[in-house]
Amino acid sequence: MTSADGVVIAIDGPAGAGKSTVGRAVASRLGLGYLDTGAMYRGVTFGVLRRGLDPGDVEAVARIAEAIELGFHDDGVTVDGVDASIEIRGRAVTAAVSSVAANSAVRAELVRRQREWVAVRGGGVVEGRDIGSVVFPDAALKLYVTASPRVRAERRVAEIGGDVDDVESSIIERDRKDSSRADSPLVEASGAIVVDTSGLSINDVVDSVLNLLAPSRGSDDVKG
Numbered sequence: 246m247t248s249a250d251g252v253v254i255a256i257d258g259p260a261g262a263g264k265s266t267v268g269r270a271v272a273s274r275l276g277l278g279y280l281d282t283g284a285m286y287r288g289v290t291f292g293v294l295r296r297g298l299d300p301g302d303v304e305a306v307a308r309i310a311e312a313i314e315l316g317f318h319d320d321g322v323t324v325d326g327v328d329a330s331i332e333i334r335g336r337a338v339t340a341a342v343s344s345v346a347a348n349s350a351v352r353a354e355l356v357r358r359q360r361e362w363v364a365v366r367g368g369g370v371v372e373g374r375d376i377g378s379v380v381f382p383d384a385a386l387k388l389y390v391t392a393s394p395r396v397r398a399e400r401r402v403a404e405i406g407g408d409v410d411d412v413e414s415s416i417i418e419r420d421r422k423d424s425s426r427a428d429s430p431l432v433e434a435s436g437a438i439v440v441d442t443s444g445l446s447i448n449d450v451v452d453s454v455l456n457l458l459a460p461s462r463g464s465d466d467v468k469g
Contacts, residue, residue: 252277253363254458255381256372257434258390259420261397263442263450264372267390270451272370275458280317280362282373282380285355287333288315288324290345295324300341307350315358334405339415343422346374352428356380374423377434386458387437390450394420396443 254271258264265281272279290300292313298305316323321330332338345351352375359380363369371380377387392400398413423431433439438457442450 251368252386252458253368253381253384254370254454255377255384255387255434255437256370256390257374257377257388257431257437258372259374259397259416259423259431261401261416262390262392263400263447264390266447267388267440267442267450267454268370268372270447271454274451274455275370278362278366278369280359280369280371282355282359282371282376284317284322284333285315285358286346286351287338287342288322288329289313289351289355290338290342291329291333292324293345294337294341300344303348303350306345306348307354310348310351310354343419343426347422347426347428349428374431375429377437378432379429382434386454387434388454388457389433389437389439391439391441392443 252275254268254275254277256264256268256271260283265283268281269279271277289306289310293300293306293309296309298309300306314323314325316326321328322333323329324333356375356379359371359373359376363371363381371384372390373380377384377389394413394416395409397416398409401407401412401416402409420431440450440453
């Protein structure tokens, strides 16, 4: 395994594009830690729903984000000590997470936690929707991983079931919300390289990413 201590790789893109799969594989190949920031927002959303709160209650949700305990391990996520790995991918959380993610106070708190996570580890592969544009704009490598809505829907149905047409409609609506929110919208960060995974295997994508990083290895890139 090749060590890449001090390197920050920022991976952004829409839901279901393969960011998590690519991010985990790249992190493993480089010997880096991996952080799925989408799971953080889903974890907060799970905590909000578990408490019976309205995801649209800005102040109440902000308080939850500051107090909630989030834990990450190879197999999933814990929220306040409860394993929520399956629940955070369920329909209820998926339907509410855009509202929680649009909360500026929630974003500020989770961005703080994301930067702290990287600082403690001295680098890492971090994926989400505003990593290269907001959280780590000076990352050694910034990627925008995408795929067609149809391909993304087919992948999601293969994972959790459902109707492809319905899931595709949901994905398109999620993209609209994420791209149009006022605070840290989903965008291609300046300097980001677009990677369309629609017709590629994960190994092909990972190899391409590592080739992109190679010229900067050993340099004094800003760590974020």
